[in-house]
Amino acid sequence: MVPDLGFTPLVRLDAVTLLLLALVALVALAVLPYAHRSLRGDRHSASVTAALTLVFVASAGLVVLAPLAAQAVAWSTATIGVIIALRLGGGAVAARRPALWLVTSDALVWAAVIVGPGTTAAILLVAAAIIRAAGVPAHGWLLDALRAPTPVSAALHGGVVNGGAILLILQLPAMNAGVAPLIVAATFGALAIVVGGAGLAARPDIKGKLVLSTVAQLGFTLLCIGLGLTAAALLHLVAHGWYKSSRFLSSGDGIDRRARARRTPAASRALPRAGALLGAALAALAVAAGVLVTYPGAVSLGGAVITLMIGLALATAAARLVASAATTTEAVTRLAPSGVLAFAAALALGSLTRMLVPALGAPLATPAASVALALAAALAVLLLAVLRRAAAGASLERAALAAALALGRAPRPAASRGARPAKNAARIADSTPQTASHRQEVAA
DSSP states (O other): OOOOOOOSTTBOOSHHHHHHHHHHHHHHHHHHHHHHHHTTTOTTHHHHHHHHHHHHHHHHHHHHBOSHHHHHHHHHHHHHHHHHHHHHHHOHHHHHHHHHHHHHHHHHHHHHHHHOSSHHHHHHHHHHHHHHTTOTTSTHHHHHGGGSOHHHHHHHHHTGGGHHHHHHHHHHHHHOOOSHHHHHHHHHHHHHHHHHHHHHHHOOSHHHHHHHHHHHHHHHHHHHHHTTOHHHHHHHHHHHHHHHHHHHHTHHHHHHHHHHHHHSOOOOOSSTTHHHHHHHHHHHHHHHHHHHHHSTTOOOHHHHHHHHHHHHHHHHHHHHHHHTOSSHHHHHHHHHHHHHHHHHHHHHHHHHHHHHHHHHOSOOOOOHHHHHHHHHHHHHHHHHHHHHHHTTTSHHHHHHHHHHHHHTSOOOOGGGSSSOHHHHHHHHHHHOOOOHHHHHHHHO
């Protein structure tokens, strides 16, 4: 257990903040040198890098500052840095809608500061967190931000979008505001999981898929908070921040991987159905075993629902891994690592949760409505997966994916509608300082 090392009422430094500081620091150490190299020769290179540095410094302030008013200052400072980076890196179109939504989230946080602790302030913070996490209906701002260069996207997905969940994890227990804010968080978290997952299945481009994956993953974090599982939410957003920033920084490689996959003949599958079922069953049993070892007889209802969702995700990954094997021997050799990794993931989640609980304070209540929303989201994602597998190529699947793509697509800016689309497109292209590699990544 890490003691509270905060030395003034203004600063909080404990196990939770140390973990979050590690997230911010590692993402910054990956993104800033990459930005310096990849934007070399661009006239806004130094300004974009400085704006991203401001974003990371403000994110660190959000983590370690204890009073809500001080966190609001850090929150608004991060917004300024994001808008500057988007405007200089992607042009006016990249910054217009993100600025509108992010400034709205700032206003909600400052309204919570003015109102003071209580249910109203907690709901205001939840609303601000939903916007910052690109939840529905605000998810379009994160899609617009794709027009900015890759380092800006990596900073957004590795750190900025996590700010809402960080604020809720640090402030909701102190507000003692009842179940209403938790139900709001669970509602929009479940909706983001469904919309993000459906849009992810429909988007053809690499970065669009990554954006909608972020929408779904941050929705899962909000759902964990809505279930009162702040430790699970914390661990998930840290893992997502590290993973997603690295995925964006390597998104250019995805173009080459996709091209190679198109040129390479598909391998025959040795165990197309039996292997998938066996891998899924092994992973699910391993997750259950890890939970039983870590929490013997002490899993709450909300914890059981989240464990079920994690088990389904790991089982799906294991099923794909085993079923894609070209030979029976390869399929069998993939079974053991799948089970071991699933068990290790469950064990790590449980152990780290035990370590973080003292620093997170008293656990939040688990509203029955949040449990129902979590189960509904899991069922909706499962039905989507079944539809894609059972009705592949059918009109029903095409209609569902078309609707999903409409949900996950950012509407065209008003300036691009009307009788002069070509002129506006040319003007945007001329005013946007993007490299050729970045344009290729967005189009892939």
